[in-house]
Structures are given as C-alpha cells and as structure tokens.
Amino acid sequence: MDMTRFEQLLKQTMGLDAASIGSAAVERAVQERLSACGLADAQAYWERLCGSSVELQELIEAVVVPETWFFRDPAAFVALARLAGEEAPAQAQGVLRLLSVPCATGEEPYSMAMALLDAGFPANALRIDAVDISLRALARAQVAVYGRNSFRGSDLAFRDRHFIATAGGHSPTEAVRGLVQFRPGNLLDGLVAGTGLYDVIFCRNVLIYFDRATQDRAIAVLGRLLAPRGWLFVGPSETALLSDHGFVSAKLPLAFAFRKGPAPGSVIKLRATPAPPRPVRAPAPVAAPPRPARPRVAPPATAPQATVRAEAATGIAHAQRLADQGHLAEAASHCEAHLREHGPTADAFNLLGLVRDASGNTGDAADQYRKALYLNPNHHEALIHLALLLQKQGDAAGARRLQQRASRLQPGGA
Numbered sequence: 001m002d003m004t005r006f007e008q009l010l011k012q013t014m015g016l017d018a019a020s021i022g023s024a025a026v027e028r029a030v031q032e033r034l035s036a037c038g039l040a041d042a043q044a045y046w047e048r049l050c051g052s053s054v055e056l057q058e059l060i061e062a063v064v065v066p067e068t069w070f071f072r073d074p075a076a077f078v079a080l081a082r083l084a085g086e087e088a089p090a091q092a093q094g095v096l097r098l099l100s101v102p103c104a105t106g107e108e109p110y111s112m113a114m115a116l117l118d119a120g121f122p123a124n125a126l127r128i129d130a131v132d133i134s135l136r137a138l139a140r141a142q143v144a145v146y147g148r149n150s151f152r153g154s155d156l157a158f159r160d161r162h163f164i165a166t167a168g169g170h171s172p173t174e175a176v177r178g179l180v181q182f183r184p185g186n187l188l189d190g191l192v193a194g195t196g197l198y199d200v201i202f203c204r205n206v207l208i209y210f211d212r213a214t215q216d217r218a219i220a221v222l223g224r225l226l227a228p229r230g231w232l233f234v235g236p237s238e239t240a241l242l243s244d245h246g247f248v249s250a251k252l253p254l255a256f257a258f259r260k261g262p263a264p265g266s267v268i269k270l271r272a273t274p275a276p277p278r279p280v281r282a283p284a285p286v287a288a289p290p291r292p293a294r295p296r297v298a299p300p301a302t303a304p305q306a307t308v309r310a311e312a313a314t315g316i317a318h319a320q321r322l323a324d325q326g327h328l329a330e331a332a333s334h335c336e337a338h339l340r341e342h343g344p345t346a347d348a349f350n351l352l353g354l355v356r357d358a359s360g361n362t363g364d365a366a367d368q369y370r371k372a373l374y375l376n377p378n379h380h381e382a383l384i385h386l387a388l389l390l391q392k393q394g395d396a397a398g399a400r401r402l403q404q405r406a407s408r409l410q411p412g413g414a
C-alpha cells in the first residue's frame with residue numbers, strides 16, 4: 001500500500017516524520033483504522049480521513065508513542081527543584097508557571113509537581129499546565145491510576161509519599177493532582193494563543209519524532225512561550241538542536257536544561273559547574289567517608305602542571321557530554337578513569353554521583369556526593385543533589401541541614 005499521502009498528512013497535522021517510527025508503523029495504523037471503519041481499501045479510507053476531523057484524531061491516536069514514566073531522566077527533576085529555587089525570589093509576588101508539553105499520560109507533570117512540593121514550594125505558588133495532542137493519553141492522565149510500567153528504577157520512595165494504592169494501581173494524592181491542569185493542544189499550532197509566558201517548560205522526547213524543519217518550528221513556538229529567564233528542558237537526544245537555536249545549556253549533567261541565549265549586550269548569569277577551591281578552614285563534612293584513594297596512575301613527571309590541569313578538565317567535560325547524551329555507563333567509566341588518572345576531585349565525584357543517581361543507584365550516588373563534599377564542603381551542586389536525594393529517601397532533617405549549608409554559600413559559588 002502506498003503510504004506517501006498518509007505520511008504527508010500526519011507530518012502536516014502533528015509534525016510526525018514517518019521515518020522516526022518507520023513507514024511500517026504508519027501502515028499498521030492505517031490498516032487498523034481502515035478495518036475499524038469497515039472500509040474496503042486505502043482509497044476509501046483516505047476519502048473518509050479527508051472529510052472527518054474525528055477520524056484524523058483517531059489516526060493520530062494510532063500513531064502516537066505515549067511512552068513515559070515517573071521521574072524519567074531524574075536529574076531533570078533535581079535540576080528543576082534547584083533552578084526554580086534560585087528563581088523563586090523573582091517570583092515572590094506571583095506564581096511559578098510551568099508547562100509540560102507533551103505530557104502524554106501525565107507522569108511528567110505529576111513528577112514536576114512532586115519534585116517541587118518535596119523541595120518545599122507551597123502549592124499556591126505553583127501552576128503546571130500539561131498539554132498533549134492525544135485525547136486518549138489525556139483521559140488516562142485525568143483518571144490518574146498508574147500501574148507498574150509508570151514506576152521504573154529502584155528508588156520509589158516518592159510513591160510512598162505522594163500516592164494512594166487503589167484497586168487498579170497507584171493514584172497521586174489530591175495535593176499533587178490539584179497542581180496540574182491538563183488540556184489538549186498541538187505543539188505546532190503554538191498551543192493556545194494568549195497563554196502567557198512560562199518560567200519552566202518541559203518538552204521532552206517529542207522533537208525526536210519531527211524532521212529538521214518541524215523541529216525548527218517547534219523550537220520557535222517554545223521560544224515564544226518561554227519567559228526571558230525561563231528554563232527549557234528537553235530529552236537526552238534533543239540537546240544539540242537547542243544549541244543550534246541560540247539556547248544556552250545550564251550545564252547541569254543529565255538534566256538537559258537550557259535558557260535563552262543572551263540578547264546582544266546583555267549578560268545572563270549561569271552558575272558555573274566547577275566548584276570553588278576548598279577554603280583553608282573548611283566546616284566538617286556531613287559524614288566523613290574514607291579519603292579517596294590516591295591516583296594509581298600519576299601524571300608524567302615532566303608534564304607541565306597547566307597541561308595536566310587542561311587534560312583533566314577536558315576529560316571531565318567529555319564525561320559530562322556523554323552523560324548529557326544519555327550514555328550513562330560510558331560516562332561513569334570516564335569519570336572512574338578520570339579519577340584514576342588525575343586523582344580525586346569534587347567535580348568528578350559529583351558527576352559520578354549524578355550518573356549513579358540517574359541510573360537508579362541511589363546508594364552509590366549518595367556515597368559519591370559525600371566524597372565530593374569531603375573534598376570540597378562548599379560544592380554547591382553536591383550539597384543540593386545530596387539534599388534532594390536524602391529528601392527522597394525520607395531523611396528530611398539531613399536534607400534540611402544540607403540545604404541550609406547550600407543557601408549559606410555565596411551566590412554564584414559552585
């Protein structure tokens with residue numbers, strides 16, 4: 001069956017590039033709908049499709065990929081809590097406005113709500129809009145009963161805190177559900193005119209289904225919806241696109257967070273990733289882990305120190321890039337090799353902690369953050385990440401202590 005006209009229609013209406021899911025998947029969807037309509041052939045179905053917006057929506061429902069789960073790419077939610085916390089003073093008079101598009105069956109916007117509630121944001125300071133083209137996915141989001149597939153990874157402490165067990169699965173509490181407003185919308189139509197600007201937009205794992213021209217259109221829409229100092233989160237395979245559109249990475253490993261690039265002549269302050277040097281008289285670490293082992297492979301005695309430092313920085317930047325691209329195992333190996341070859345550094349332990357965290361190995365993640373803090377008790381990122389990890393594990397007092405330490409640091413210190 002020639003699928004060309006069906007593929008073109010899907011591209012025009014929802015942006016789908018058939019190559020991203022395979023022409024066979026489009027053909028299966030057309031066959032399925034053709035049979036459901038009781039029609040004889042593709043020509044008859046084409047005529048039905050062209051005359052019926054209801055049938056067009058049915059075909060869209062048959063091709064969408066609503067694959068999602070709670071706290072997918074968890075570092076993004078850690079970063080959300082942190083960045084929103086830093087922006088909160090600017091929001092003091094108002095409400096932090098967030099958008100999840102596409103939200104699929106709701107796991108993403110509910111995760112945003114949980115992350116911000118856990119970070120101490122009051123419910124009345126938050127508003128989360130959640131938009132998707134699939135009416136079926138939105139209906140499931142509103143029913144909000146989730147089975148095992150929505151809970152992946154080993155750290156499910158959030159489920160104990162924010163869900164109620166029901167006959168069909170688990171449902172978020174009213175406190176979480178009340179923060180999210182769902183509505184249908186097409187990213188390519190600019191969603192709904194006059195929605196106002198968002199402080200945070202999650203647009204993850206949909207641009208990968210578009211061709212380049214459609215991706216450009218979608219990013220232009222997102223740029224219009226995002227407040228000048230807002231944050232845009234994308235999926236692991238979508239980061240290169242943002243840089244091409246003048247967005248600047250937040251440089252938070254595995255968070256895939258971006259901000260609009262500075263307008264000519266203005267300066268946007270991004271928190272630098274490298275940590276400040278350890279103070280001469282440092283406060284005691286939270287718990288004193290064993291001092292990390294000396295490097296097994298020393299740098300060549302003849303190498304100038306500046307060259308060694310430059311190589312070390314390049315190595316950790318490479319590990320971070322791998323992590324940002326979602327290659328967690330390789331990123332971890334690079335961090336470990338970096339630690340072996342260049343000796344222990346707080347940045348390397350912090351990155352390894354994030355990679356472990358994102359892989360669901362929270363026990364090891366906590367150890368790595370603690371090692372980072374042992375080397376540099378003022379490592380802001382490690383303090384924040386360990387605080388959020390402890391919070392998730394139910395150690396509210398430990399989390400609060402670390403958050404207080406982080407907030408006492410100089411603004412702008414890493």
Ligand SMILES: C[S@@+](CC[C@H](N)C(=O)[O-])C[C@H]1O[C@@H](n2cnc3c(N)ncnc32)[C@H](O)[C@@H]1O
Nearest residue numbers: 014064066067068102104133134186187204205
């Ligand atoms: C893989 S899910 C991503 C869900 C979530 N953002 C995540 O990362 O887990 C892709 C979703 O994109 C939605 N979608 C596809 N094209 C869209 C469009 N043009 N506008 C809005 N939603 C769209 C689909 O209905 C599907 O629910």
